[in-house]
Amino acid sequence: MAIHNILFASLLICLLIQSSHGATKERLFSDLEKSALEVTATPSRVGEVLAAGIDKLSITWKVSSTATKEPEFKAIKVKLCYAPASQVDRPWRKTENELFKDKSCPHKISSWSYDPAVKTAQSFDYTLERDIPTGTYFVRTYAVDAKDHEVAFGQSTNENKTTNLFSVQAISGRHKSLDIASVCFSVFSVLALFVFFVNEKRKAKIEQSK
């Protein structure tokens, strides 16, 4: 009977843990206040594909006058997000309503603490990191409260994510030195094999002729 009690208790505890996890995790994107921030992202070269590691984005954000949750804002997080074109056939970049599951904005650009006294637009330059993959992007800013929970957001594109998108071309990751090393070791491998082979055949011939 004691065993039964222990098992039941542990089952209860597990369920409680699961449900309590669920409570914090069910924050939804649709609950956030839309357009609370006005965001623009201007690439350094308009109309062309930007190069990761080289080209810059000029990002400005400003709290909209219509923002109702503004008193809760403690910090502003700026992120680089995938446009729908870059999410096709790539489930690891999927947009989900549950915020903890959403994978469409994985790249952090920067984070600023919010000063309610400053009402003007803030702007800064961001050089695209070298680990940004090839794709089409837009910029989104989340406003978070004291518990680090998102409460509002704004993005540089429209609701359907069709306007003001920019394309990035990733670095190839290849290096000439790497290519050369690769060729050298490959040649060594094949040569070593044939040297051994020929040597042994020669020794066998000598053995035979003895």
Add this chain to the structure above:
Amino acid sequence: MAHHNEDNEGSIGTSMHGVTAREQVFSFSAHEGEDVPSSRAVRFDEPTAKFALPVDSEHRATVFRPFSFAKPHMRAFHLGWISFFTCFISTFAAAPLVPIIRDNLDLTKSDIGNAGVASVSGAIFSRLAMGAVCDLLGARYGTAFLLMLSAPTVFSMSFVSDAGGYLSVRFMIGFCLATFVSCQYWTSVMFNGKIIGLVNGCAGGWGDMGGGVTQLLMPMVFHVIKLAGATPFTAWRIAFFVPGFLQIIMGILVLTLGQDLPDGNLSTLQKRGDVSKDKFSKVFWYALRNYRTYVLFLLYGFSMGIEMTINNVISEYFFDRFQLELHTAGMIAASFGMANFFARPFGGYASDISARFFGMRGRLWTLWILQTLGGLFCVWLGRATSLPIAILAMMLFSVGVQAACGAIYGIVPFVSRRSLGIISGLTGAGGNFGSGLTQLIFFSSSRFHTADGLSLMGIMGMIFTLLVAFIHFPQWGSMFFGPTSDELKSKEEHYYAREWTEEEKQQGLHEGSLKFAENSRSERGRKAALDGSSHSTQPENENSGNV
């Protein structure tokens, strides 16, 4: 153990030496009175005392000492399984790094899936050809050729810049999985038939562990290289140099430390003279005629095949579904492959134990139970939404399918005597085929979430495992039916002798099969022991956790 001179010793490719555990493998004919050149002289001149391990008359070791590196037997064992292990590392090295690679090369889910299919497809053909290569060149060069000629393909990951390149390189790397055959060939030449089951089981299982170790190794190497300052998209390319180096090092070790045969190397010993060769076409034909070949091909496809598929997809699955770090996902994925250390030998052992009591029927049921449980836990893995449950399901799943692999090779040796090598090779190829098929159907398109793909794969596996019920031996029965009541057909001799034509029987070519038939009477189970078949000195009951 009798001198089995004729069977499978003939034309190139028929031997497939030791692809399974039970064949009596002789690289030389031991024809008494025939004028076989110096090889025979060498053999009988060498005193057996010079070997570190006790040996039989063919100078094959009769004990297995895994902690020893004694020349030539244990050294061959270790070089063989480590080579196979290294090739498994290379073949599945990309899998844990896919989250980085897919960003660098802008891959879609289809690209990743197709590359996974390609990585296991090459070995279907290279495994079939490997038997012939080892016959021609010996096990040493067979292994070394695979290792050192596929090392360039591993290095060429540094050139890859798109999905097509990625797929081609993974395809080419996959050919080296044929070291499975060369490893088994080598151990079968070096170890006596009484212990070859255990030896091959360990070699096969420990080699398969490479698929698990790579999931740990590659993320760690990648992490270290990143710490040293490289950006992620370069670091993963540098990481591939590690398996490449390992292959070169193992290749050189094999060539310098290894020895083809207990008495020396193939090229310094003369090859055998005229021996009645078995014709490859005949051996192949009898393999194709036997319907059990196809059943085993499919069954292995859903045990080893599923195992290889999981090696390719599980790390990415844990990374994406549970939002883990790359090396955490790798660690979990690694424990899947590492279970091979004991799971596969366990499967063979379970098969042997069940055969002791229930004969062949016991083996078939053992296989069915293990493989079905594996499929069941695979379904559970796909359904699991919390990390601890997923890990538990994965571990149970791994033991199930890997033990099933061992259990299948407990049955393979009895399907045919003449075509044993080919059937073993075809079964092995079936594993690669099953892996390619399951990856193509479930993991190459956006039709299924990966989680659903896992569950559906488990269900498909369980359905195909029902095919075990169709394996019927006239002399031993099957899962549900007993042996045939026909007096003639219920003899083991009849089953194995029917692979030879009348002329061949008149020439006495089928002697080996008859001897094997006598020894296989133990597959009748307890009844055979009670019938007092005491003159079968060593029935096929040894620990056979093999390939």
